[in-house]
Each structure stands twice: as structure tokens, then as C-alpha cells.
Amino acid sequence: MFTSVDDVSARLAETGYLASPAVATTVFLADRLGKPLLVEGPSGVGKTELAKAVARVAGARLVRLQCYEGVDESRALYEWNHAKQLLRISAGRGETWDEARTDIFGEEFLLPRPLLTAIRGDDAKVLLIDETDKADVEVEGLLLEVLSDFQVTVPELGTVTATRRPFVVLTSNATRELSEALRRRCLFLHIGFPDAELERRIVRLRVPGVDTALAESVVRVVGALRAMDLRKAPSVAETVDWARTLLALGAGTLDETVVRDTLGVILKHQDDIQKAAAKLDLDAL
Amino acid sequence: MNADADTDLTARLTGLVDALRVHGLRVGTGETVDAARAVEVLGLADRELLREGLAATLLHGTAQRPVFDAVFDLYFPRVAGGPEGGRPADRDGLRERLAAALAADDTALMARLAAEAVDGFGGYGSSPGSDGWSSYQTLDRLRPQTLLARVRDEARGRDGAAGFGDRLLEDEIRRRIEEFRRMVAAEARRRVAQRRGRDEVARRAVAPTADRVDFLFAGKDRLAELRRTVRPLARKLATRLAARRRRAARGSIDLRRTVRGSLSTGGVPMRPVLRRRRPARPELVLLCDVSGSVSGFSDFTMLLVQALHDQFSKVRVFAFVNRVDEVTGLLVHGAADPEGLGARIRGEAALTGWHGSSDYGAALGEFTERYADAVGSRTTVFVLGDARTNMADPNLPAVRALSRRARRIHWLNPEQRSRWGTGDSAALAYAELVDMRECRNVRQLDALVGRLLPV
Structure with missing residues (x-):
């Protein structure tokens, strides 16, 4: 899919995703080694966005499995279409048992769910397993077969093996420790907060109207906030939101009043706002 | 790539993996093979790419990263080869250039200066630069923390003191100085490793992951x-x-009530009764x-x-x-x-x-x-x-x-x-x-x- 690490950065940038060297390298490796990519990091740094960008670059279909507590085999892998099976049985009165049985467990009655969809078919696909940590431990066991051999076993049909391996991205917010077995099968990538230079470029790409000086001071203030040990450090998404807000307010430069009034856009806890205001001397006015 | 370089690289990689294992990271053979494939795909030309590639294949969590970075610096050093030596150390000139690098936030230059600083001030022992390298001695001689006021004035003079960003400046410079101290420490560790064998240094001189630090001895x-x-x-x-x-x-199943319930279905326990928990x-x-x-x-x-x-x-x-x-x-x-x-x-x-x-x-x-x-x-x-x-x-x-x-x-x-x-x-x-x-x-x-x- 890619020829070099620089190629990855360049083509991701074309679709509007600015990747750090670490991200580009790992995506390149995941493609070359054919291994799934496990992405961890704080919320709002573009974990899900990465999968979407890779799909856009590769011209592949994005198949998404959103994990939640209680997601199970019939939501993740496949399900038999019971209603249709019943219709088939009642339509075929007078058949022998053998005819009916072989028939109703055919492809026609199978409802493929994301994992099976990603494996079947010859077109290029990107499989995104979002918020893997929200799913129960049993689902991880389910993923192991899919991620190591790219195959799914349906008892009535046999084993379905991928003819073309999908590019797999798993994301996690680390609310639960994922099992060692799952981690072993993946390349690990931690997306942290970007460095100042990259974040400036992200802001200017996402908020086209913002001028260089304002983008720079926004990124500096956010950088200072991140160093403060707050309950929830502002993420890239918040930086972009803030830049948008400032643009909408028509603020050309940052000053005490503007920062104090808009601090709620970047910080989401009252204690954090108070702490940040104290440290930035906003109360001095 | 000839056979000699190949075995050397393999030895380096397995040495790195061993050092990681000593620090409690669980790295399996499968991961080591993946790492070798990553090296093959990425090549050795760009050190930072190699670092990210190995991290992606060998690590399983964020907490392991600091240990990995320190060990990686030992096994894949920035510049292989000894100190240039012989050049008299010029403390004021070095401070001058460091101040400029800090003001401009130029990390590459800071790294070069860190190497130079350890070279000039870090050596101790009987003859200059023979016995060991000390980051403590380097930093003690160079005193980068005293540059704060100067760097601040310099940066202010360039960008102007006005604007909201000015109040953030001091903290930013402090973070850059801290970064420079880390670079000096890594550089000194690398040189000691050259002298004493990196396996030993990797075992002793790399700080453990945060979850293995004793509460009673943890620094601030x-x-x-x-x-x-x-x-x-x-x-x-x-x-x-x-x-x-x-x-x-x-x-769990309440056997007595299950059997009692089964009487109505001819002794076949159709519906298991669960014991109610208080x-x-x-x-x-x-x-x-x-x-x-x-x-x-x-x-x-x-x-x-x-x-x-x-x-x-x-x-x-x-x-x-x-x-x-x-x-x-x-x-x-x-x-x-x-x-x-x-x-x-x-x-x-x-x-x-x-x-x-x-x-x-x-x-x-x-x-x-x-x-x-x-x-x-x-x-x-x-x-x-x-x-x-x-x-x-x-x-x-x-x-x-x-x-x-x-x-x-x-x-x-x-x-x-x-x-x-x-x-x-x-x-x-x-x-x-x-x-x-x-x-x-x-x-x-x-x-x-x-x-x-x-x-």
C-alpha cells in the first residue's frame, strides 16, 4: 500500500491527517508486516480519525465495530437470520429433513457482522475496532482468531479465511487493561499530544481562517495547560475547538479577558478552570 | 549488508531485548522476530524511525516507553565512535551557544551541545577523558539552570514582551532546560556504556518503570x-x-429447591433454581x-x-x-x-x-x-x-x-x-x-x- 514512511506521511497529509513520525512509521510497519495496529492514547488525539484517513488513502471500505459493554458474538461476528430461516422452512413443506437442513444454513441466511464482513470479499478494507477496552473480556477471545489468522469459524459453514487481509486498527482509551494475548498480536502505538510545531500545523489545517500568530499563541497556552497536571488535560480536539471559538468571536490576539471567558472550551472541570486561572494569573485583573 | 554486519545487528537486537526483560518488560520471541523484520523494512538510515519501529513491535504499553527509550539509546547510540578529544573546553562559549539554542528551541542543536558538553566537562579520572563520564559533573560545571534569565530576555527581545504568551515563557524555558539535562544524562550513560559494556549499564543505570519504584525511596x-x-x-x-x-x-444452583421444583415435571429438572444472594x-x-x-x-x-x-x-x-x-x-x-x-x-x-x-x-x-x-x-x-x-x-x-x-x-x-x-x-x-x-x-x-x- 505504501512505499516508504515519508510516503505514508505525505499521503495521509493529502487527506487532511497530519501524522507525527511515530504514527507514520507504525502505520507503515503495520502495512508491511500485515499486523493489526493497537492505538492507545487520551481521548481527542485522533485515534479513530487515523483509521478513517488510512481508509481514504487506500481507497478502501471502512468497516467499523463499535465496542460497548455487552457486545457479543452475534453483534461482532455473524448471526443466523432466524425469521428468514422460518419462512424457508414453512415455504418448503413436504421436503425431507436433510434437504431442509442443508439449505437453511447456507450463505443466504447468514447475516455478516463487522468482523466477518471485513474478512469476506476481495475488495480492500480497513477494519476499525473502536474502544476495544469497553468490550468484555470474552470478546477479546473472539478477536484473537480474527486478528492472528484472519479467519472466522462458523460451525455450520466451516472456516472462512480472508483472501485479502484487511488493515486492522484497534483503539483503546485504557479504561481496562487489555489482555496480554491481544497485545502480543498487535503493533502498539501510543498517540500522545503532538509537539508544538505539529499542533500549529493541525490548527491551521483544520481552522483555515486563523492567522499564524494566533495559532501559535493558542498552541502555547494549551501546551502550558498540559504541563499543569490537570484532571483532564486539553486534547487536540479542544485546541481546534478553541481556535474556532476565537475565530468566531473575532479575537485577533489572546489577552486576559478573552482567555478567561473562553477557558470553558478547553477545560471541562470546574477545579481545572480554577487551577488554570490561578496559574495563568487571570485573577490578577 | 554482509554477514558480519548481520550478526552484529542480531546481537544488538537480542541484547536490547534481554535488557528490556531485565527491567520486567515481557518480550516474547515472536515480538523479537517482528522487531527484526521491522529493522529490515525500515533500514538503519534514520535512527528515530528505527526507534519508533522497534517501540511499536516490542512494547505493549505506554508505561514501558521511558525504559525502552533509555535502553534504545544505549544499543543504538546517536553517533558510534569515541569522543573527538583534545579540544580545550570553552565553558563560556558553550554557554553562549546553549543560550541561543534554548531561545530558539532548537532540539537538534541542543543534542549536539549536550554531546559536546559531556565531552568537555564530564570526563573524570587519572588522565583527561579516560576513566568515566559524569552527567552530574557536566551539569555542575555548565549550570544550564542559571541561563534562564538570559534566555528569557533574549527571547523577549526577539518577539517583544507584549502579548499573552509572555507569561508562559519562563515555564517553557524551564522545560527546555530540563530537556537538555536529560540529553546530557543520556549522553553520559552512552559513553560509560562504551567503556564498560552496554549490557551492564543497561541493567544498572536505567531507571525502572514507574510501577516498580519503591514508595519509600521515590523522589519528588x-x-x-x-x-x-x-x-x-x-x-x-x-x-x-x-x-x-x-x-x-x-x-449458584440451589439443589434442594431445584429437585423440589422438578417433581411437577416428573422428576426432570426443567428449571434450575438459583440460590438467592444476600x-x-x-x-x-x-x-x-x-x-x-x-x-x-x-x-x-x-x-x-x-x-x-x-x-x-x-x-x-x-x-x-x-x-x-x-x-x-x-x-x-x-x-x-x-x-x-x-x-x-x-x-x-x-x-x-x-x-x-x-x-x-x-x-x-x-x-x-x-x-x-x-x-x-x-x-x-x-x-x-x-x-x-x-x-x-x-x-x-x-x-x-x-x-x-x-x-x-x-x-x-x-x-x-x-x-x-x-x-x-x-x-x-x-x-x-x-x-x-x-x-x-x-x-x-x-x-x-x-x-x-x-x-
Whole structure:
């Protein structure tokens, strides 16, 4: 899919995703080694966005499995279409048992769910397993077969093996420790907060109207906030939101009043706002 | 690539993996093979790409990254080869250039200057640059922290003092200087490795991951790092307890009632009857030593207690030095910053009598007298402390009385097990009466808390 690490950065940038060297390298490796990519990091740094960008670059279909507590085999892998099976049985009165049985467990009655969809078919696909940590431990066991051999076993049909391996991205917010077995099968990538230079470029790409000086001071203030040990450090998404807000307010430069009034856009806890205001001397006015 | 270079690279890679394993990272053979493939695909031309590639294949978590980075620097150094040597060190000139690099935030230049600084000032021993390299000596001679005012003025002169960003400048420069100190340390470590063999240095000179640092010996910045790990720990604890509660609610089969029910279906047990569980209402009592000798540990446990507070409805927390006082009210969730918590407890609660050193005997005695009603048959008691009584009477009868009344008592001791009972420690005496466990670092705490807490 890619020829070099620089190629990855360049083509991701074309679709509007600015990747750090670490991200580009790992995506390149995941493609070359054919291994799934496990992405961890704080919320709002573009974990899900990465999968979407890779799909856009590769011209592949994005198949998404959103994990939640209680997601199970019939939501993740496949399900038999019971209603249709019943219709088939009642339509075929007078058949022998053998005819009916072989028939109703055919492809026609199978409802493929994301994992099976990603494996079947010859077109290029990107499989995104979002918020893997929200799913129960049993689902991880389910993923192991899919991620190591790219195959799914349906008892009535046999084993379905991928003819073309999908590019797999798993994301996690680390609310639960994922099992060692799952981690072993993946390349690990931690997306942290970007460095100042990259974040400036992200802001200017996402908020086209913002001028260089304002983008720079926004990124500096956010950088200072991140160093403060707050309950929830502002993420890239918040930086972009803030830049948008400032643009909408028509603020050309940052000053005490503007920062104090808009601090709620970047910080989401009252204690954090108070702490940040104290440290930035906003109360001095 | 010829065969020689190939074996050298393989040896380097396996050496790196071995060093990681020494530091408690679990790296399997499969990962090592993946790492080798990554090296093949990425090539050796770009060191940072190689670093990211190896990290992606060998690591499984974020906490392992600092250890990996330090070990990587040893096995794949920035420039192979010895110091250039011979050039007289020019301290003022170097400071000059460092100030310019700090003002411009030029990391590549800073790294070059770090190498030069270690080269010029870090060598010690009989002849110049022969015996060893010291980052401490380098930084002591160079004193980068004294450049702060100058760099600030320089940056101000360039960008102008106006604007909101000006108030952030000092902190930013401080962070850059800190970064430079790290570079010097890494460079000195690399040079020592060249001399003494990198395997040995990798084993000794690389700091362990945060969850394996002893509470009692953790420095200030290490404690801050630990504090950050507590938050995920609390969340993990919440999910683990929720899962255990779910399982516990399902219950087991009540055979008598199942058989009785099966009579109506001709003796075939069609519908299994589950034993109904009495909903448990676990109560927790925590007794925390907050004296100076265990301050690293106690600050930390207070945070954990705060996290527990969200999970259990009935938690009562008592702090003691040589007197006991209830501090439950001070632990209201999210009320204030965690750093000040320990200080506030020491400030607002009456914890000390005539002197300031801890006295377990007196404190436990007072607890059984004043707060006897806090402990009942449903209560699990956690005592957190090092059991060093300062030669006072350990008051074993009080502990005995407590253990008779409580459902269970666990004692978490931040000291190494081999040091229990030495000096003024009454740990072994207490350990005979209650279940005492070693709890020296986050890893142990994590394992213990998950296992010991009642559902």
C-alpha cells in the first residue's frame, strides 16, 4: 500500500491527517508486516480519525465495530437470520429433513457482522475496532482468531479465511487493561499530544481562517495547560475547538479577558478552570 | 549488508531485548522476530524511525516507553565512535551557544551541545577523558539552570514582551532546560556504556518503570508520576469490582429447591433454581499512618482512598501519627488538588500528642477506645503503615481485640519483607495477629487491592 514512511506521511497529509513520525512509521510497519495496529492514547488525539484517513488513502471500505459493554458474538461476528430461516422452512413443506437442513444454513441466511464482513470479499478494507477496552473480556477471545489468522469459524459453514487481509486498527482509551494475548498480536502505538510545531500545523489545517500568530499563541497556552497536571488535560480536539471559538468571536490576539471567558472550551472541570486561572494569573485583573 | 554486519545487528537486537526483560518488560520471541523484520523494512538510515519501529513491535504499553527509550539509546547510540578529544573546553562559549539554542528551541542543536558538553566537562579520572563520564559533573560545571534569565530576555527581545504568551515563557524555558539535562544524562550513560559494556549499564543505570519504584525511596518527580498512575488504577479498580459484583449476583444452583421444583415435571429438572444472594454491604475502615517516615507512601494511599471512596458507600478513613482522628470528611471527591490532601489532613486533624513521631501502640489503643463502633462484623479493616513504633509498646491486645471484632484485617506494609522486625519495627509481632503484606510499589498495590477488597 505504501512505499516508504515519508510516503505514508505525505499521503495521509493529502487527506487532511497530519501524522507525527511515530504514527507514520507504525502505520507503515503495520502495512508491511500485515499486523493489526493497537492505538492507545487520551481521548481527542485522533485515534479513530487515523483509521478513517488510512481508509481514504487506500481507497478502501471502512468497516467499523463499535465496542460497548455487552457486545457479543452475534453483534461482532455473524448471526443466523432466524425469521428468514422460518419462512424457508414453512415455504418448503413436504421436503425431507436433510434437504431442509442443508439449505437453511447456507450463505443466504447468514447475516455478516463487522468482523466477518471485513474478512469476506476481495475488495480492500480497513477494519476499525473502536474502544476495544469497553468490550468484555470474552470478546477479546473472539478477536484473537480474527486478528492472528484472519479467519472466522462458523460451525455450520466451516472456516472462512480472508483472501485479502484487511488493515486492522484497534483503539483503546485504557479504561481496562487489555489482555496480554491481544497485545502480543498487535503493533502498539501510543498517540500522545503532538509537539508544538505539529499542533500549529493541525490548527491551521483544520481552522483555515486563523492567522499564524494566533495559532501559535493558542498552541502555547494549551501546551502550558498540559504541563499543569490537570484532571483532564486539553486534547487536540479542544485546541481546534478553541481556535474556532476565537475565530468566531473575532479575537485577533489572546489577552486576559478573552482567555478567561473562553477557558470553558478547553477545560471541562470546574477545579481545572480554577487551577488554570490561578496559574495563568487571570485573577490578577 | 554482509554477514558480519548481520550478526552484529542480531546481537544488538537480542541484547536490547534481554535488557528490556531485565527491567520486567515481557518480550516474547515472536515480538523479537517482528522487531527484526521491522529493522529490515525500515533500514538503519534514520535512527528515530528505527526507534519508533522497534517501540511499536516490542512494547505493549505506554508505561514501558521511558525504559525502552533509555535502553534504545544505549544499543543504538546517536553517533558510534569515541569522543573527538583534545579540544580545550570553552565553558563560556558553550554557554553562549546553549543560550541561543534554548531561545530558539532548537532540539537538534541542543543534542549536539549536550554531546559536546559531556565531552568537555564530564570526563573524570587519572588522565583527561579516560576513566568515566559524569552527567552530574557536566551539569555542575555548565549550570544550564542559571541561563534562564538570559534566555528569557533574549527571547523577549526577539518577539517583544507584549502579548499573552509572555507569561508562559519562563515555564517553557524551564522545560527546555530540563530537556537538555536529560540529553546530557543520556549522553553520559552512552559513553560509560562504551567503556564498560552496554549490557551492564543497561541493567544498572536505567531507571525502572514507574510501577516498580519503591514508595519509600521515590523522589519528588517520581511521586508526581506515581500520582498520575493512580487515576487509571482507580478506574481499573471500578471496572474490576463491577465485573466481580455482576458475577457474584448470578449465584449458584440451589439443589434442594431445584429437585423440589422438578417433581411437577416428573422428576426432570426443567428449571434450575438459583440460590438467592444476600446483597452484601461491605464496609471499609482504613487506618493510615501519615507520619513523616512514610510520607511518600501515605500521600499515595490517601489518593487511593479517595478513589475507593467512589466505589464503596461506607468507607471511613482514619489517620494517625500517635493519635487517631477521623478524616473521612476531608476526602470529598474532587474537592481539591490531591497534592494538598496530605498536608490538609496533617493540618486539620488532631494527629499528634506530645511529640511528632509515630506511635502505633497508642494510636491503635485510642482507635479501639474511641471508635469502637466503627468496626463491626461486616467491616474489613485496612491498616497502611510501616509498623515502626519508635520503641514504644506495640499494644498487641488492641490489635487482637480489633481482629476479633472485624470481618478481616489486612495490613499493607511499604517496607521490604526482609526489613520487617529490624530496629524498632514491630511488623513481625503484628504479622502474627493480622494478615500483613508487603506493598512497596504500584504494581504490588494494584495486585493486592484487586484481590483483597470485598465485593
